[in-house]
Amino acid sequence: MRASDKAYAALREDIVEWRLAPGTVLAEVEQSERLGVSRTPLREALGRLTAEGLTTAGGRGVVVTDISLEDIDELFELRETLEGKAAALAARRGDAATFERLQRELLDAPGLIAGGKPALHDYYELVGRLDAAIDAAISNSYLAQAMRSLRVHLVRIRRLAADDACRLTAAAAEHAAIAEAIAAGNPKLAEAATVIHLHRSLSHVKAAHASHPKEHHG
Amino acid sequence: MRASDKAYAALREDIVEWRLAPGTVLAEVEQSERLGVSRTPLREALGRLTAEGLTTAGGRGVVVTDISLEDIDELFELRETLEGKAAALAARRGDAATFERLQRELLDAPGLIAGGKPALHDYYELVGRLDAAIDAAISNSYLAQAMRSLRVHLVRIRRLAADDACRLTAAAAEHAAIAEAIAAGNPKLAEAATVIHLHRSLSHVKAAHASHPKEHHG
DNA sequence: ATGGACAGCTGTGTATACACTGATGCTGTC
DNA sequence: GACAGCATCAGTGTATACACAGCTGTCCAT
Numbered sequence: 001m002r003a004s005d006k007a008y009a010a011l012r013e014d015i016v017e018w019r020l021a022p023g024t025v026l027a028e029v030e031q032s033e034r035l036g037v038s039r040t041p042l043r044e045a046l047g048r049l050t051a052e053g054l055t056t057a058g059g060r061g062v063v064v065t066d067i068s069l070e071d072i073d074e075l076f077e078l079r080e081t082l083e084g085k086a087a088a089l090a091a092r093r094g095d096a097a098t099f100e101r102l103q104r105e106l107l108d109a110p111g112l113i114a115g116g117k118p119a120l121h122d123y124y125e126l127v128g129r130l131d132a133a134i135d136a137a138i139s140n141s142y143l144a145q146a147m148r149s150l151r152v153h154l155v156r157i158r159r160l161a162a163d164d165a166c167r168l169t170a171a172a173a174e175h176a177a178i179a180e181a182i183a184a185g186n187p188k189l190a191e192a193a194t195v196i197h198l199h200r201s202l203s204h205v206k207a208a209h210a211s212h213p214k215e216h217h218g
Numbered sequence: 219m220r221a222s223d224k225a226y227a228a229l230r231e232d233i234v235e236w237r238l239a240p241g242t243v244l245a246e247v248e249q250s251e252r253l254g255v256s257r258t259p260l261r262e263a264l265g266r267l268t269a270e271g272l273t274t275a276g277g278r279g280v281v282v283t284d285i286s287l288e289d290i291d292e293l294f295e296l297r298e299t300l301e302g303k304a305a306a307l308a309a310r311r312g313d314a315a316t317f318e319r320l321q322r323e324l325l326d327a328p329g330l331i332a333g334g335k336p337a338l339h340d341y342y343e344l345v346g347r348l349d350a351a352i353d354a355a356i357s358n359s360y361l362a363q364a365m366r367s368l369r370v371h372l373v374r375i376r377r378l379a380a381d382d383a384c385r386l387t388a389a390a391a392e393h394a395a396i397a398e399a400i401a402a403g404n405p406k407l408a409e410a411a412t413v414i415h416l417h418r419s420l421s422h423v424k425a426a427h428a429s430h431p432k433e434h435h436g
Numbered sequence: 437a438t439g440g441a442c443a444g445c446t447g448t449g450t451a452t453a454c455a456c457t458g459a460t461g462c463t464g465t466c
Numbered sequence: 467g468a469c470a471g472c473a474t475c476a477g478t479g480t481a482t483a484c485a486c487a488g489c490t491g492t493c494c495a496t
Contacts, residue, residue, distance in 0.1 A: 003450065028478070038451045039478090040258065047262055051269035053363065060458075060477075074358040081303040081361070089295075140292040142371075143299070145271065146364055153360075221480065246448070256481045257448090278488080279447075439496085450485075457478080466469085 004041035008048050011035070015054050015064055016156045022066035026055065052152050067156060069209065075153055076202045080195055082147050086138050087178055087194040088187035094137030099183035102130050106176035113168045123168065130175055134182070161208035174200060222259035226266050229253070233272050233282055234374045240284035244273065270370055285374060287427065293371055294420045298413055300365050304356050305396055305412040306405035312355030317401035320348050324394035331386045341386065348393055355400070379426035392418060 011031070014020040032042040046062050049055045055062045090099075105126055112123040131151075135144045163171075174197035181190035229249070232238040250260040264280050267273045273280045308317075323344055330341040349369075353362045381389075392415035399408035 027476095029476095040450055040452090043262070043478095044265055047265050048269065051266065053360075071360075074360050077303075077307075077358055078360045078364060081299055082364075085295075085299045140295055142271075142289075142292050142296045142368070146296060146300075146367075149364075150360070245446095247446090258480055258482090261448095262479095437496100439494105441492105441494085443492090444490090446487105446489085448485105448487080450483105452483085453481085455478105455480075458476095460473100460475085462471105462473085464469105464471090466467105 002041065003037040004044040007031075007035050007037045007042045008045035011045055011049060012054065012152075015049070016152070016159065018156075018159055020064050022064050024064045025061045026064065027061055052149060054152065054156075067153070069206065072157060072202070072205060072209070075150070075157070076198060079150055079154065080198050082143065082150060083134075083198065084191040084194050086134050086143060086147060087182060087190035089140065089143070090134045090137035091182045091185050091187040091190040093139060094133070094182050096183045096185065098133055098137075099179045102126075102133060103176050103179035103183060106130070106172050106179055109172035109176075110169045113165050113172065120168075123172070127171075127175060130179060137182070157205060161205040163204075167204050170200065171197070220259065221255040222262040225249075225253050225255045225260045226263035229263055229267060230272065230370075233267070234370070234377065236374075236377055238282050240282050242282045243279045244282065245279055270367060272370065272374075285371070287424065290375060290420070290423060290427070293368070293375070294416060297368055297372065298416050300361065300368060301352075301416065302409040302412050304352050304361060304365060305400060305408035307358065307361075308352045308355035309400045309403050309405040309408040311357060312351070312400050312403075314401045314403065316351055316355075317397045320344075320351060321394050321397035321401055324348070324390050324397055327390035327394075328387045331383050331390065338386075341390070345389075345393060348397060352400070375423055379423040381422075385422050388418065389415070 011020070011026070020026075026046060028039050028042055028046070031046075032039045035042065046055060046057075050057045050062055054065055056065055109123050109126060112119040112126070135147065138144065174193065177193040178190060178197060181193045229238070229244070238244075244264060246257050246260055246264070249264075250257045253260065264273060264275070268275045268280055272283055274283055327341055327344060330337045330344070353365065356362065392411065395411040396408060396415060399411045
């Protein structure tokens with residue numbers, strides 16, 4: 001693995017996991033020493049992070065981007081647009097059997113969610129497979145790329161909202177509805193199911209954020 | 219101006235203006251000598267270009283990305299999604315007076331288009347102002363960022379379709395319709411006007427590309 | 437004659453040294 | 467005492483040197 005990849009992965013993880021708080025300045029020498037790489041690959045890593053929007057390169061040094069409540073609204077506004085369209089396209093172009101299989105798995109997901117932490121990982125992996133299946137089905141690299149760049153920020157937000165079993169069970173049902181609509185080849189329904197899911201997710205995140213607003217900033 | 223900025227601007231211009239054909243490998247030493255900068259800032263420039271999708275960093279060296287007819291369809295599929303949503307949001311949140319002024323200017327645009335090359339530049343600048351006004355009105359940095367990254371590729375395509383006065387006149391009317399709908403605060407209408415405009419643009423580009431398919435590849 | 441292995445080369449990945457810029461703090465003068 | 471100017475320094479921007487990997491061409495062996 002290249003040193004720049006290592007630095008990129010480490011920094012990205014640190015930011016997404018909120019170990020590096022928003023506003024932190026990432027001085028090149030300091031970070032290169034901390035991560036055990038030279039300044040050159042570190043700069044490449046910082047460039048990639050900045051291109052993704054996780055950091056901003058304003059003025060002196062790059063700083064970790066802040067994510068506020070307004071940002072969450074904006075983020076979900078774009079997400080609704082992109083993922084709604086993606087679901088609709090997947091319903092038109094996707095393979096029905098693939099999504100029927102995913103739907104069945106998602107309907108069984110509550111068992112996984114109740115099963116504790118190791119099984120929980122299987123659930124997240126299942127949702128990831130649904131995302132990947134949609135990505136593949138839309139056969140639009142530009143749209144897929146736009147969604148990928150969006151998901152980085154979403155993961156960051158997800159860490160703010162401690163997903164409880166109750167919300168995850170509901171989310172699984174919503175995901176199953178999306179898969180069902182895509183399998184049925186119904187674009188409007190798939191888009192509607194996606195919009196519903198995203199709105200519920202947003203409400204949950206905002207509620208969690210409102211009840212523990214400073215958890216990660218102290 | 220930093221050397222990396224200079225290299226980035228030069229390479230980006232070369233790619234967008236089709237002076238660097240798709241498939242061209244951008245060897246670091248070769249390009250750094252050609253542009254008169256060192257390898258370090260050149261690598262940063264290449265990284266930015268790759269992040270934007272103008273180049274790909276597969277295997278050995280970075281190569282200029284190809285743009286095919288399928289890519290154009292995919293590109294406009296995403297563009298319709300993003301700009302349609304943007305127009306709708308602008309209609310909801312934008313300042314009516316601003317867009318009324320833009321609409322009046324756009325209705326006068328046929329005079330500019332007929333006026334030859336210097337006046338033509340004014341027309342392009344006017345369309346750019348409409349884009350900027352929409353960007354500002356939506357007040358969603360993530361959506362704006364997604365549209366910015368998309369426009370890079372659109373400029374590249376625009377160079378393929380030699381815009382004639384006839385098409386530009388029609389486009390001006392379509393832009394005026396978009397501005398009017400936004401000024402009227404009608405989101406559905408603004409989105410519809412945008413979708414119409416983009417479909418006409420796409421048809422024009424594809425027609426031009428079909429009649430001169432190899433113009434830029436010889 | 438053909439296949440494999442080794443050497444050389446081309447080109448990227450990384451490290452480090454140097455230059456320049458912006459800021460901050462100290463000192464001198466008004 | 468306050469402000470202006472200069473010096474020092476921290477930190478980024480750039481260049482270059484070095485290491486390593488992949489490919490290619492040639493030579494030797496079968």
